[in-house]
Amino acid sequence: MNILHTSDWHLGRSLYGRKRYEEWTALLDFLAGLIEQHAIDLLLVCGDIFDTTLPGNRAQELYYRFLRRVAGSGCRHVVIIAGNHDSPSLLDAPRDLLEVLGVRVCGAAATDPADQVLVLHDASGQAEAIVCAVPYLRDRDVRQSDAGETPEEKDRRQLAGLRAYYAAAAAAAEQIRQGRDIPLLALGHLFAAGGRTIEGDGVRELSVGMLGQVGLDVFADVFDYVALGHLHQAQIVDAAGRVRYSGSPIPMGFGEAGHVKHVVLLRSSGRHLAAEAIPMPCFQELLSLSGDLDELLAAIHEQASQHSRAWLEIVYTGAALVSDLKDQIEAAAADSELEIRRIVNRPVIDGIMARMDEREVLADLDVAVVFERCLDAAAIAPDERPDLRDAYRTLVQALMEADVHAE
Ligand SMILES: [Mn+2]
Numbered sequence: 001m002n003i004l005h006t007s008d009w010h011l012g013r014s015l016y017g018r019k020r021y022e023e024w025t026a027l028l029d030f031l032a033g034l035i036e037q038h039a040i041d042l043l044l045v046c047g048d049i050f051d052t053t054l055p056g057n058r059a060q061e062l063y064y065r066f067l068r069r070v071a072g073s074g075c076r077h078v079v080i081i082a083g084n085h086d087s088p089s090l091l092d093a094p095r096d097l098l099e100v101l102g103v104r105v106c107g108a109a110a111t112d113p114a115d116q117v118l119v120l121h122d123a124s125g126q127a128e129a130i131v132c133a134v135p136y137l138r139d140r141d142v143r144q145s146d147a148g149e150t151p152e153e154k155d156r157r158q159l160a161g162l163r164a165y166y167a168a169a170a171a172a173a174e175q176i177r178q179g180r181d182i183p184l185l186a187l188g189h190l191f192a193a194g195g196r197t198i199e200g201d202g203v204r205e206l207s208v209g210m211l212g213q214v215g216l217d218v219f220a221d222v223f224d225y226v227a228l229g230h231l232h233q234a235q236i237v238d239a240a241g242r243v244r245y246s247g248s249p250i251p252m253g254f255g256e257a258g259h260v261k262h263v264v265l266l267r268s269s270g271r272h273l274a275a276e277a278i279p280m281p282c283f284q285e286l287l288s289l290s291g292d293l294d295e296l297l298a299a300i301h302e303q304a305s306q307h308s309r310a311w312l313e314i315v316y317t318g319a320a321l322v323s324d325l326k327d328q329i330e331a332a333a334a335d336s337e338l339e340i341r342r343i344v345n346r347p348v349i350d351g352i353m354a355r356m357d358e359r360e361v362l363a364d365l366d367v368a369v370v371f372e373r374c375l376d377a378a379a380i381a382p383d384e385r386p387d388l389r390d391a392y393r394t395l396v397q398a399l400m401e402a403d404v405h406a407e
Contacts, residue, residue: 001128001183002039003266003273006031007046007229008248010085012059015253015286015311016341021058023250026283028066031249031263032073034278038265040075042120042129046229046246047083047136047189053090071101077120078103081135083189083229088135106133106187109141113165114172129183129268130176132169132223136189136230137162139397151390155213162190163218170220177222181270186223189230190214192237195245200255201232216243224271227264234262234277241275249280254313254342257286285310292318293325297332304336313342321347367396 011024035043050059070078080103082088091107098105110116113134122128142161143154166186173184192214197203216238219226226243234247246264251257262277287310289299296314303310314329316322325345333340371392375385 001041001268003042003044003129003185003225003268004031004035004038004040005044005046005227005244005246005264005266005275006249007189007227007246008048008083008232008252009045009250010048010051010248010252011062012055013051013252018311018339018341020250020284021062023283024059024062027249027280028062030281030283032066032069034263035070035075036073040265042077042079042131043070043075044131044185044187044227045078045080046187046227047081048085048229048248049080049083049091050086052085053087055090067098067101067103071103076102076122077129079118079120079131079133079187080105081133081187081189081229082107084136086136104131104133106135109135109137109165113168117169117172117176119176127176127180127182129185130173132166132173132184132186134166134169134186134188137165141165151386151393154390159213162214166218167220170222174222183224183268183271183273184222186219186226188219188226188228190228191230192216192228192243192245194237195231196233196235197231198233198255200253201248201251203230203232203252219243224268225266225273225275232256233259234264244275246277250283251286254286254288257288257313286313287311288313288315290315290317292316293320293322293328296329300329300332300336300338303338304333307337309337309339311339311341313344314340315344315346317346319347368393 009024009027013020034040049063067078080091082091086107088108091105095105095107104118106116113132116133116135118131118133119127120129120131139158142165143158146153146157149157169186177184193216223242228237228243228245231245232248232252233245235245237243237245244264247262249261249263251259251261260282261280263280265276265278267274285308287303287308289296289312291299293316296316300312303312312333316325322328322345326343329340329343371389375388380388
């Protein structure tokens with residue numbers, strides 16, 4: 001059986017004001033081709049299908065068109081879970097219709113995790129794989145809030161709830177498998193302990209709360225493979241290569257400029273799975289240029305002369321203040337196919353920050369660090385701080401998980 005693992009498409013996301021429909025169209029076209037070329041039987045999409053809980057019509061059209069194409073190919077099964085960016089109810093709404101096409105969707109957490117254990121059948125009606133399609137689990141999905149609990153107790157309960165959810169799914173799946181030599185796969189959208197993120201990949205700012213601390217022991221040994229989403233860098237999390245992130249298939253920001261992205265191809269022979277990261281083509285070049293004004297202008301002219309279609313991030317690092325930097329950069333790129341997406345005028349920013357007695361850029365600071373500084377600035381007494389920190393963290397987490405539009 002051939003399986004393809006991908007995640008974090010973030011359909012509908014903008015890069016500094018520019019929607020990326022051309023890239024998603026090319027991406028989904030490429031994936032559909034890959035599915036045909038490698039005779040994929042099962043496609044796993046591990047969350048963050050869409051970038052927001054209320055994706056635009058065009059993003060939804062891309063999604064449904066892709067599913068229709070895959071369903072019409074030799075790919076028998078598609079399993080999709082919601083990520084933290086997705087609206088569970090929006091993904092779940094067409095689930096009965098999609099099931100007719102062999103597409104199984106798990107958007108919201110289930111009351112009984114066993115309900116998300118899917119048995120996939122081959123053409124002759126034999127079970128060929130079992131999938132625990134566990135979507136992103138929100139705090140309220142796995143934990144009963146209890147007045148007066150400490151933040152540590154809350155973390156512990158949340159983690160225990162998540163562990164219990166996976167354990168219940170694993171137990172139900174193992175019972176269904178009954179020792180047969182068919183693969184048992186778990187899906188997840190979470191931040192596993194030891195996972196890696198980089199600046200500017202669109203994940204770092206979300207690592208709030210205990211979901212960054214999910215230990216690998218959450219995934220029972222009965223799982224032959226754990227397909228994860230949420231982190232945008234492709235990576236193997238455990239020593240055995242059983243737990244993996246496919247990473248996002250396109251770079252999410254300039255922090256990933258020049259990075260090669262991946263999907264994971266798995267070939268199963270019974271319970272044995274061999275995984276291989278497949279590099280993705282670059283659908284849209286992202287380029288970050290930094291230097292003083294002469295260096296920047298030379299680099300832009302160089303790119304233009306090569307007919308580059310890159311999207312550029314320009315970071316001016318010269319010592320002199322250049323007040324018309326934007327005009328000069330735009331003039332240099334005029335009549336080329338380059339697109340300037342972002343201009344960072346370092347001396348100007350640093351000057352503002354210096355006047356604030358801070359040699360930092362707000363975007364470089366973790367939200368928790370900013371809150372600590374607010375506590376200091378307001379001279380909050382030490383014994384009042386734990387409750388305030390807890391309330392703040394709850395708010396930030398609620399914000400990240402906000403699903404108000406779709407429910
Ligand atoms: Mn994501």
